[in-house]
Amino acid sequence: MSAFLTDLQMENATPRDDGLWRLMAPLIYQSDVAGQTFTVPTGFLTDLASVPRIPIAYLLAGGTSNEASVVHDFLYSTQPVTRAIADAVLREASAVTGVPAWRRWLMWAGVRVGGRFHWIDTPSRIHG
Template sequence: MGFTSALVVEEIDGTFWRVREPLGYAGADEHFEVPVGFRTDFASVPRPVVWLIPRYGVYTRAAILHDYLLRSELVSKVDADGLFRRALRECAVSLPRRWMMWTAVRFGSRLRGASPAALAVFAVLAVFSILFLLIPTVTVTVFLLLFWVIELIAWPLDRSARRQGTQQVPRPELRT
């Protein structure tokens, strides 16, 4: 069980990537294949939490598989989320990180199809995740907003300086 092929992608732009070769995953009973051309943003992580879980890492193949399963509707959302958690384990993602990521995708699925036992596990994990993430996430968000304000102020100054002809970037000269 696990991934049966390497991940080969090409960049589309600063956010999205395209799968260049099929990405295979062998589940307990079925084999799934992310097709060539599938568009992905890797792990869809909210910006204030990227400090803890970057968009790309050892879990990238699991994130792409999860996105594919959700979009293709080959399995239910509950099963896609469960396969995501299993794939994270098979990719050697640490227990706390994998459960936090699973909690986030289950929350994103609005807990559809969750059993009472799964809801209890989700509630415990969600409380611990919120307690762990609250202060750093608020801090990062405040500083992202502050930086946005700085960029907003600097943008017209930069545009004005460019119009006045100060310091242009030199053109490259090819010497033969």
């Protein structure tokens, strides 16, 4: 069963409070979708959910499931799985943290559309 095995512990990464966060302890997530467990290491930097600050978009999908957002950022940074699986893990992990289905779908659709600009292709992998 998919689950977070540790709690999210983070702090502002800069004194300017510019939306960048640093993990203070590892965040461990067991994913059924990916068939593996991911450990986001202490010190990892994240901006959480990169939702545009357009009021309606942020109201609908921003500020939810920080844990899932950290795992998703980690997967995009390290690419241990395809992009399609990384995005599916975001939706799965959001469900684990209690995000309603309609909001999970919006978050997933957003990363499927906009995430391709943040995914760095590597020649050794076929991405989703």
